[in-house]
Amino acid sequence: MTADDSFDRLDDDDYPAYTMGRAAEMIGTTQGFLRAIGEHRLITPLRSQGGHRRYSRYQLRIAARARELVDQGTPIEAACRIIILEDQLEEAQRINAEYRRAAASSDQPVA
Numbered sequence: 001m002t003a004d005d006s007f008d009r010l011d012d013d014d015y016p017a018y019t020m021g022r023a024a025e026m027i028g029t030t031q032g033f034l035r036a037i038g039e040h041r042l043i044t045p046l047r048s049q050g051g052h053r054r055y056s057r058y059q060l061r062i063a064a065r066a067r068e069l070v071d072q073g074t075p076i077e078a079a080c081r082i083i084i085l086e087d088q089l090e091e092a093q094r095i096n097a098e099y100r101r102a103a104a105s106s107d108q109p110v111a
Helices: 003-009 020-027 031-039 057-071 076-107
Strands: 053-055
Touching: 020 031, 020 053, 020 057, 031 053, 031 057, 031 076, 053 057, 057 076
Parallel strands: none
Antiparallel strands: none
């Protein structure tokens, strides 16, 4: 991979560009918080060749949502479960919308 390839990947929401320390700093939390939401399987950071956790922007958005819920008084276990359920609901709604579009297009008379 060349340096140009690496820069192109930074636009990828799933590219693990951030170290644990930087990730914690970006969302205003502690490294322990990131470890805790990992233990509750909300996010699974990738590991560098040296074994260090690396986070993507997508994972940071999820972690920031968890932090919001915890800051509002929600226990971390419940916050993780809420976010997982929100994600599942969003996916189910997306699939339902696709089915509706497919059904609507199949109801159209063929010319």
